[in-house]
Amino acid sequence: MIKYEKFVLPNGLRVLVHEDPHSSMACMNILYDVGARDEQEDKTGFAHLFEHLMFSGSVHIPSYDQPLQRVGGENNAFTSNDITNYYITLPANNLETAFWLESDRMMGLAFNEQGLEVQRNVVIEEFKQRYLNQPYGDVWLRLRELAYQVHPYKWATIGKEIKHIEEAKMEDVKAFFKKFYAPNNAIMAITGNVKLAEVKQLTEKWFGDIPATEPNLRNIPQEPRQLAPRKLEVNAAVPVDAVYLAFHTVDRLHDDYYIADLLTDVLSRGTSARLYRRLVKERHLFSEVNAYVLGSIDNNLIVVEGKPHEAVSTEEAEKALWQELEALSNESISEEELTKVKNKVESTMRFAELSILDKAMNLSFYELLGNADLYNQEIEKYMQVSCTDIQRFAKETFRKENSSTLIYHAQKKGAYAE
Amino acid sequence: MPKRKEHMLNRFDPPALKSIDEIQIEKPESLVFKNGLQVFLFHAPEQELLKAEFVFKNLFEKPENPTRNSALSSMLKEGTIKLSSAEIASQIDFYGAYLVPEFSYDHNALTLYTLNKHVHSVLPVVHEVLTAAQIPQKELDTYIRNNKQSLQISLEKSDFVARRAFYNQLFGNTRYGRSVTEGILDGLTRSDLTQLYKKQIQPQNGVLFLSGNISEETLDLFRNYFENQWDGTESLEYTPFQSEGSQFLDLQVIQKPDAMQSSIRLGKVSIQRTHPDYPALQFVNTMFGGYFGSRLMGNIREDKGYTYSIGSMLANLNHAGFLSISTDVGTEYTKATLAEIQKEIEKLQQEKASEKEMELVRNYMLGSMLGSLESIFSHVDKFKSVFFSGLDLGYYHNYTEIIKEITPEQVQDLAQQYLGFDDMLKVVVGEVK
Known part of the structure; x- marks a missing residue:
């Protein structure tokens, strides 16, 4: 049982707050409603590559990680076929730093070419390390393709092939951001040694002026009933x-x-x-x-x-x-x-x-x-x-x-x- | 319409940094049962879960064979005088509990996690396992067969092969360095394991860490099973540790011609937690390769894109410490990565770190210390680390002070003293291109 409060900003950002006075830390989790199932079949692996780019600097903040580490915080993220999820844990008295960082990258990214180039390489090495250079590492590349014929679950989050990562262009990155990274497509949860009133005030201060985007109307093809083994x-x-x-x-x-x-x-x-x-x-x-x-x-x-x-x-x-x-x-x-x-x-x-x-x-x-x-x-x-x-x-x-x-x-x- | 803001929000400058709170680690209550079992109680009355961890020092005979200790750990739950392997499993699972044997270089542990309301139902099983394990031949055969197969799979993973070669070079054929092989698995016998069980799994060789909501009734239950119904059997003998590490410092390459990546391991024997330089060396290690913002990550992943991840760590064992650097890189970047690692080490030795980086590492380390103390169970882990090094909780106060006060000059000195690239062992599995 988790006790929580919920509120919604006018721009559509949904916020959940759970106070846990036993902790001396605070956690901020932001889930973006976008995953590998939202990709085009000829540009797979993109939601995940994009997750990497979220760490390459935003409009006002050139480095994401450094200011967070400076206040004793840690962060990570993961992408699944359904969602992209980012999280920070930090000493509760420095909670505002998390608001500053996350709101800035929801507002806009720096979109620099060098960042894209490096992260393409990093993701290609991740592809090799996890899927290709491991015994049975390619199971999910094969099994998804076998089990799903129509639904985008037929590819893994890393993508169908390395080539799709190599071909990712800056214009794709920008379009992806515009479509999916906005307050009305995100859910934020704050837990730990925090107070609802403070979280509300900080949310309005940092996220209040980020504009909403067009709602994303998904039209994902549904998998037909399988009729033969x-x-x-x-x-x-x-x-x-x-x-x-x-x-x-x-x-x-x-x-x-x-x-x-x-x-x-x-x-x-x-x-x-x-x-x-x-x-x-x-x-x-x-x-x-x-x-x-x-x-x-x-x-x-x-x-x-x-x-x-x-x-x-x-x-x-x-x-x-x-x-x-x-x-x-x-x-x-x-x-x-x-x-x-x-x-x-x-x-x-x-x-x-x-x-x-x-x-x-x-x-x-x-x-x-x-x-x-x-x-x-x-x-x-x-x-x-x-x-x-x-x-x-x-x-x-x-x-x-x-x-x-x-x-x-x-x-x-x-x-x-x- | 929302009211127009009177001041534009300054998004360029970070919110003011608040200093990180003093770190408080729970001090346990300490007892010794009359059979010699040492007991530490960590009270958290609000907790619905109870954790009971029994830790035993590993005992060795010459030649040291850690596979035997690790097999003993796995075989504990595989049958007792009264209960079969299946019965033990179903009685624990039925109550939603977990009974987890864990093996590490110096200890083997049996940990019970249970909801408070089921503690009386699962303790009899734990008692059977600790006092009356039989190590049935049939179950041992299954263990050997399954582990041979999983070893075959592990040996296809280049990081596994690299780690194993590295430990073997570092410590030779000792408890820390000797690798498991199919031959060693085949050589496990029921009589050796039974003998080891009798010597090792006994109260004088054990420590119980009990944490959660420990009511008087719960403590009485533990006393009933693990004090009144558990007698020590034999006197203890600890074999001293003598390293047999190799002096071979040339690059060791294990060729894997079809590999897409090379696994790299570098490192050397280093100091232990008891050494006065240890906290400060942890600071140096963190700056070098111990966190996401480290120099190795910054250069080799975030600037060059050679790898998904690279890191270094300082490991503390009971009888030795070591530093290691590990990564998996595209084979075509193997040489370049080795050169960059060397460069980063030399930079640490030759140039002073900036105040900005010093502050970054300092705050990161203090924050992650605070963050590592989430529940009562993590307080136990912190205590265990110092307890098994023969230290007390004062260590963390000292650690915090050192991290707060360390200077760029000290970092440079320590890097020169402990990070020499030339005297590191170097292993590559894959191809050197």
């Missing part, structure tokens, strides 16, 4: 085979989302979960297994993945995963199993409430979903899920026609073996 097998320079099964499922706001989340917990949360117990510990088929739902705002995926042991073929591995999924469709889970995953949700939420940053991010994200109060209602929604719901949902979801299967065949066994 899809499969991609690749030979990769990895030492161990891997199997990934992806299933389409509901939007984040659908009531079934909570069922999907608990169902993947039944499969793979903690060492008592089904996949780990049966496939790793009892049958010794895999060295690791996992199942999770992506948590995207639109059309989600449930992913079930594992790395089989050398003696196990990928066909056997796939079959074993399917057996566990079918077991969920064919038989109800026990009340005890359901209570277990619900208890875990409860304790995990308590953990998230230890951190002023987690609280600020959660308030912003749920406000984007429609209302920050949804965060406080989550637990109730999880508690309402029944064993019957889980079985019904498993039946609807774990169908061959709804599956995309990606197999890595290991081509590189023991390259550095000693």
Whole structure:
């Protein structure tokens, strides 16, 4: 449970404030309602590249990081397929510095060519480090493309290919800023050792005169219902085979989302979960297994993945995963199993409430979903899920026609073996 | 219509800097149970969660084999006299609790996180794990098989290979330097691990850090299980540490011809937290490569764009300290990066830092100290760091004073004394272009 207050500026900026007197720090989180799903297919990776440029100086402030570090603050940001999220934590008595910095870059960027050039390189190195120079690093480049045919979720936030980053032009950067970086497209949450009245006054002072932009009317093509199974097998320079099964499922706001989340917990949360117990510990088929739902705002995926042991073929591995999924469709889970995953949700939420940053991010994200109060209602929604719901949902979801299967065949066994 | 503002807002100048508050770290209440277990209590009555961390010093025999200690840590939860691996897992998970074994170079820890309301239900399981683990052969076989496979995957990651080569060169075949191999995993036996369990996991070798809402009732529960029902078994023997690091200072290159990036690791043995220069050297390290605004980041990422990230750190172990620099760069920038790192070191040694940069680093470090004390659990971590170095909380007062008063001359002196590029070990995995 997070207690908070909300107010909205005339320019459309939504602000959520949570006072936490136990902390000596303050946190400012700003979520911009733009992600990789808002990109054009021939200019992917742009929302993320843009996030980097937000640190290359704004209209009145040549360096973003230095003045913040000077007051003892730290910051970072991330981009997902749905959102771009920036955050600062700093000693609470220096909160105004965060207002000064964030309002300036919402007002306008410096847009210098050299900054763009360097950040293109940095992002290309990030692309290599995370996606290309890692065993299995390209899973999400492949799996998204296989599972989504129409929806822009078919590309990863880093982009489809390095070329798109190389080709980013200053004019694209400017147009992107104009379209998405404005108070009416942002949500700000302030948490920590702060007072509502002070936050209100500072918000009006620093953000009050930033003009709103044209509302962004999204027209994202929706993914059509999948009618036949899809499969991609690749030979990769990895030492161990891997199997990934992806299933389409509901939007984040659908009531079934909570069922999907608990169902993947039944499969793979903690060492008592089904996949780990049966496939790793009892049958010794895999060295690791996992199942999770992506948590995207639109059309989600449930992913079930594992790395089989050398003696196990990928066909056997796939079959074993399917057996566990079918077991969920064919038989109800026990009340005890359901209570277990619900208890875990409860304790995990308590953990998230230890951190002023987690609280600020959660308030912003749920406000984007429609209302920050949804965060406080989550637990109730999880508690309402029944064993019957889980079985019904498993039946609807774990169908061959709804599956995309990606197999890595290991081509590189023991390259550095000693 | 909003009223027109009478003064234009000055957006060029930052708001006035307010000095960072004095840093207060919670002092724990200290007890010793009659079986020798040392206990520290950190009270936070408003907290719904309770954390109980049992920490044991790692024990070694010659030749030192840290894989054995790490395996012991993972095997704790894999079966006791009364409970199977599956039963332990489901009893902990059922109550939404977490029971996490952690292995580090000097210690192994078993940490319980639980909601207060479930503490009485999960403590019996923790007690079983600490007093009656069996290390079943079947579970050990699974552990070995799975870890061999994940080692194969790790060995495809160039940063992993670089780190491993670096530690091995730095410390040789000792607890800090000896790498895990498939052969070492295959050589793990139930009898060795059981013997180690008996020696290591016992109250005289342990410390319990308990934090959260510790009611009298909760403390009684802990006393019941971990004082009254836990006896020490054997006397303790600590093997002294002797480094076997190599003197090989030429660049070591592990070729990976198809790599898109090179992983670079540089560094050398350095001082420990107990050394009077340590806080000031942390300041130098921060300026050099310890934060986003550091010189290495500024030059090699933000100016040249050779990498997504570069950093340096000062590591403190029980018997040694070391400094390391690490990054992954496009292979075509490998040589240039090495040259730039050297340049940055020489600049620190030859030129005085500006007052502006001194202030920046100083405030950043004080701010991040404050920010690292978010909940009672982070106060425990701060305490642990000094406790295991044989220091007390006065260290942080001293640290703060040194960070506030350090001068550009001292930075330069320390850089000359501790950052020599020529006597650093250098490892590259990838290609040197």
